[in-house]
Amino acid sequence: MKPIRIVAVSAGLGRPSSTRLLADRLAEAAGRELENGGRPVEIRVVELRDLAGDIANNMVTGFPAPALSEVIGTVTEADGLIAVTPIFTASYSGLFKSFFDVIDNTALHGKPVLIAATGGTPRHSLALEHALRPMFAYLRAIVVPTAVYAASEDWGGGDARHGELSARIERAAKELAHLVRTRPEPAGADVAGDAGGNAAGGAAPVTAFQEQLASLGLD
Template identity: 65%
Template sequence: MATRTLVTVSAGLSTPSSTRLLADRLTAAAARSLEERGEDVEIRTVELREVAHDIVNAMTTRVPTGELRPVLEDLSRADAVIAVTPVFNASYSGLFKSFFDVVDPEDLDGRPVLIGATGGTPRHSLVLEHALRPMFAHTRSVVAPTGVYAASEDWGAGEGGGRELSARIDRAGRQLAMLVDERVPGAGDPYEEPTPFADLMSGLGG
């Protein structure tokens, strides 16, 4: 059985960061669900702050260099992508958007993607729906139904003690695993190379 590769993209800027923490938990949940299905899993985690200069260079030259090149190669071969950003000004961070601006959209076409975001207040939870989901819809990715937003209070404070966040993470991980299992690697668009009209008509001759 082929190994399933998960590429996790974290746009956190601090060390440690809640964005990386959420990314790691989403990755663990997805990997666990795949392993329960009998799959082997390989994980590649990318901290965007570590390749920030290369991202800027690629935006201005359109040529990926340095550590960014292997990151993009890994992304193009991934069976699924987990993408997590902090919320800046009620949207994804500039670093997060810049990275996906230099990713070839064809590399995300049909790719299962799990989206996540972190912020200081629950008020920004809709960032998943008004910013991240439309961005990945534009690249024709297959986005898991459950996205996970984690505010500061979700990490264990309050009556829920973090249980609600854990439940969302587990559900999102299961959904991503299902999408990975359903995906046929390398399957092309059946309408991309249609049968020529002349060939269709050739069988109609008397």
């Protein structure tokens, strides 16, 4: 039986990194949800920190090094993607954006994506909605309704705040797992979009996903 493949991309710069910690927790939660369906699940977490030089060279030359090429293939062929970035100056990090800039802009068409971010203050949480969600909408991915943001105080702010973060993680993981299980097969090779960024014939899968989410009370 073909396994379900989930890839989490972490753009954390430190080691250890709260961004990597959040990516791990989201991946683990999504894995638990998907394992309930009876199919094997493969989870991989990618640290962009290790590929920073290759990403920069790719931006200049247009050619990925072998390690970067392998990661790009893993991300684009995954059944579901978890994308986590630290927030700097109210937006995603340059490393995070550069990685997705070197991926073909049709490669994530129709792919279920869970977006998440970390930051020093809760004031940065809206970056998920004004920066990350529009970026993945432009790439025509299917972004789950619940985005997960973890400020510094969410990690050490007592049981109540930690419990709120855990609840958001579980909710987002449930939504991603549902979309992965019900994702339709790509409708042929025609993924060309119009000037407004809408894929030809691409509205139906989005509508179907929205209806399925609503039936589960996840809209």
